Amino acid sequence: MENIKSYVQQHKDRFIDELIELLKIPSVSADTAYSQDVIDTSEAVKVSLEKAGCDFVEICDTPGYPIVYGEKIIDKSLPTILVYGHYDVQPPDPMELWTSPPFEPVIKKTDIHPEGAIFARGSCDDKGQMYMHVKALEYMVQSNTLPCNVKFMIEGEEEIGSKSLSWFVERNQEKLKNDVILISDTGMISNQQPSITTGLRGLSYVEVEVTGPNRDLHSGLYGGAVANPINVLAKMIASLHDENNHITIPGFYDNVEELSLEERAEMAKAPFNLENYKKALDLNDVYGEKGYVTNERNSIRPTLDVNGIWGGYTGEGAKTVIASKAFAKISMRLVPNQDWEEITELFTKYFISLAPAGVTVKVKPHHGGQGYVTPIDSIGYKAANMAYTETFGVPAIPVRSGGSIPIVALFEKELKSKTILMGFGLDSDAIHSPNEHFGIFNYLKGIETIPLFYKYFVELSK
Numbered sequence: 001m002e003n004i005k006s007y008v009q010q011h012k013d014r015f016i017d018e019l020i021e022l023l024k025i026p027s028v029s030a031d032t033a034y035s036q037d038v039i040d041t042s043e044a045v046k047v048s049l050e051k052a053g054c055d056f057v058e059i060c061d062t063p064g065y066p067i068v069y070g071e072k073i074i075d076k077s078l079p080t081i082l083v084y085g086h087y088d089v090q091p092p093d094p095m096e097l098w099t100s101p102p103f104e105p106v107i108k109k110t111d112i113h114p115e116g117a118i119f120a121r122g123s124c125d126d127k128g129q130m131y132m133h134v135k136a137l138e139y140m141v142q143s144n145t146l147p148c149n150v151k152f153m154i155e156g157e158e159e160i161g162s163k164s165l166s167w168f169v170e171r172n173q174e175k176l177k178n179d180v181i182l183i184s185d186t187g188m189i190s191n192q193q194p195s196i197t198t199g200l201r202g203l204s205y206v207e208v209e210v211t212g213p214n215r216d217l218h219s220g221l222y223g224g225a226v227a228n229p230i231n232v233l234a235k236m237i238a239s240l241h242d243e244n245n246h247i248t249i250p251g252f253y254d255n256v257e258e259l260s261l262e263e264r265a266e267m268a269k270a271p272f273n274l275e276n277y278k279k280a281l282d283l284n285d286v287y288g289e290k291g292y293v294t295n296e297r298n299s300i301r302p303t304l305d306v307n308g309i310w311g312g313y314t315g316e317g318a319k320t321v322i323a324s325k326a327f328a329k330i331s332m333r334l335v336p337n338q339d340w341e342e343i344t345e346l347f348t349k350y351f352i353s354l355a356p357a358g359v360t361v362k363v364k365p366h367h368g369g370q371g372y373v374t375p376i377d378s379i380g381y382k383a384a385n386m387a388y389t390e391t392f393g394v395p396a397i398p399v400r401s402g403g404s405i406p407i408v409a410l411f412e413k414e415l416k417s418k419t420i421l422m423g424f425g426l427d428s429d430a431i432h433s434p435n436e437h438f439g440i441f442n443y444l445k446g447i448e449t450i451p452l453f454y455k456y457f458v459e460l461s462k
């Protein structure tokens with residue numbers, strides 16, 4: 001029997017070519033102009049699962065984009081691993097900042113990826129990481145080493161809040177029954193130091209609208225005499241943080257768990273270099289909540305950020321105008337125990353209370369989800385750590401991530417199973433940004449590591 005390392009070496013060119021084909025389809029879920037491409041991608045994922053050796057694959061229709069479900073059940077008495085991933089991607093804009101077109105994948109070398117990285121929207125988040133699981137299955141089927149049952153659930157709405165997936169999970173509990181959920185949609189510390197994500201932040205995403213006069217006005221004739229919605233919105237947003245960068249919404253921190261000094265000391269052991277961090281982002285300093293260091297600010301602490309703000313005249317030259325309306329999109333990253341719906345309500349109440357006379361304010365909730373933390377003494381965590389240790393030569397470090405995959409908390413609630421987040425991306429891979437890429441090293445290492453997770457998970461389950 002061929003081992004995984006030599007299988008990957010022998011087939012790597014094809015593995016890369018297949019991923020490149022998948023990356024060419026612009027499956028942008030946020031923009032309906034791409035809806036046929038999103039649907040085409042689900043079809044391509046279905047075919048890839050059939051070819052890899054699933055014995056049943058179907059496209060499940062939902063109120064939104066389809067979910068691809070596949071399985072290979074070898075023995076009902078053995079454990080079942082449920083693999084989750086997403087085939088949709090973020091919008092590629094701003095287009096002009098890409099050094100090569102987002103849906104024409106090319107391999108380029110970088111300082112961090114001397115062996116080359118595939119540049120394309122979705123290469124790391126999440127088509128590339130999802131496809132590692134398809135190729136890992138191919139290997140296990142070809143080499144007759146699949147040690148347990150496997151189910152795949154690959155969705156097309158992760159980047160827009162996974163609404164249809166919640167609908168699907170609630171209706172298919174029996175079909176999705178499993179012993180552990182395995183996801184590669186996160187990152188790791190570096191190519192020399194693997195890590196396992198043990199926490200995700202929750203999310204509340206809202207859009208706000210401030211309305212002043214019923215039409216745009218001449219800023220000379222009316223300026224100073226009526227509320228300017230953009231001035232007001234800027235002031236309201238500014239007052240959401242105090243001078244220590246604490247969020248001012250009453251009750252916002254009520255359920256936030258304070259980590260003990262021991263836990264914080266443990267976190268501080270993860271390799272992190274502030275100078276390199278600043279250098280990578282061209283920053284002269286970092287910024288954030290007083291009393292916490294960078295790695296705490298972006299993982300165990302909740303945050304509030306404006307993601308977009310608009311209104312008035314932004315075209316070429318100058319136009320003297322007071323806009324009728326101003327808008328902003330605001331996200332709050334939450335930590336476990338903060339309930340996203342409750343936080344959305346607290347935000348709404350407080351934000352409306354900040355409005356001065358002379359404007360009206362509307363808050364429109366978009367989507368959200370709960371945070372997640374998972375223990376490091378579970379069979380799943382141990383199996384993942386054994387797998388990483390074998391392929392990287394060093395044990396993985398547990399890390400709480402700042403990102404969100406809201407569906408993970410729902411899996412625990414609805415399917416009663418734990419999720420293991422085995423990510424292979426790097427923070428520098430520029431997910432959601434122009435020039436997103438995924439290292440060839442990371443892609444192939446992922447394919448090598450996943451079958452070992454299966455092996456150790458089954459062994460430890462006995």
Ligand code: BES
Nearest residue numbers: 125158159160161185186187401403404
């Ligand atoms: N894969 C990311 C989440 C992620 C990335 C978590 C890296 C940890 C490390 C996922 O596709 C994503 O972008 N999630 C969104 C939330 C979603 C509801 C739109 C996010 O975190 O902004």
Ligand code: MN
Nearest residue numbers: 125126158185
């Ligand atoms: Mn993702």
Ligand code: MN
Nearest residue numbers: 090125159432
């Ligand atoms: Mn994403």
